[in-house]
Amino acid sequence: MTTSLHIHRIAFVQAGWHADLLDGARDAFQTRMTELGVPADRIHHFDVPGAFEIPLFARRLAKSGQYDAIVGAALVVNGGIYRHEFVAQAVVDGLMRVQLDTDVPVFSMSLTPHHFHSHDEHYGFFDGHLRHKGREVADACVGMLLALANAGSPTPTKESLT
DSSP, X not given: OOOOOOOOOEEEEEESTTHHHHHHHHXXXXXXXXXXXXXXXXXXXXXXXXXXXXXXXXXXXXXXTOOSEEEEEEEOOOOSSTHHHHHHHHHHHHHHHHHHHHOOOEEEEEEOOSSOOOSHHHHHHHHHHHHHHHHHHHHHHHHHHHHHHHTTOSSSOOTTOO
8 A cells, every 4th residue: 555645744753762672663664654655754763762751752843833743652661660651651641632732643652561571582572563563653654644634634735645
């Protein structure tokens, strides 16, 4: 499937924690978007310190009017204290709020595994899983932009719809 949407820019905002795993998700997202007909130069990548910082950064990007959609990517793991569930929920809630307040589609690829250890077996599993999620969020992003265009939404522009 390819898209005939004219997409100005897509932002991919990535948390710094577990960047080695999230880089694979970002690369898979980029590859899938290209397969769907979105030129690579239309996708802008941004790094923020952690997951908790993604909603504010996404809000600034959305309010700039320069992005048709924003993806937030993080891996929030249980570090032995209860904090991870709070952070994960705050990120998802924040991203939803950005989306509803700005009318710019925002997608969460913020994952919170029950058990994560950085040994080879878990690392390999989560590397593959995050790459899969990168492709899925690309499909969701293009699907939503097409749905909004068909609904007459002002974002994205429909200049090249055929």
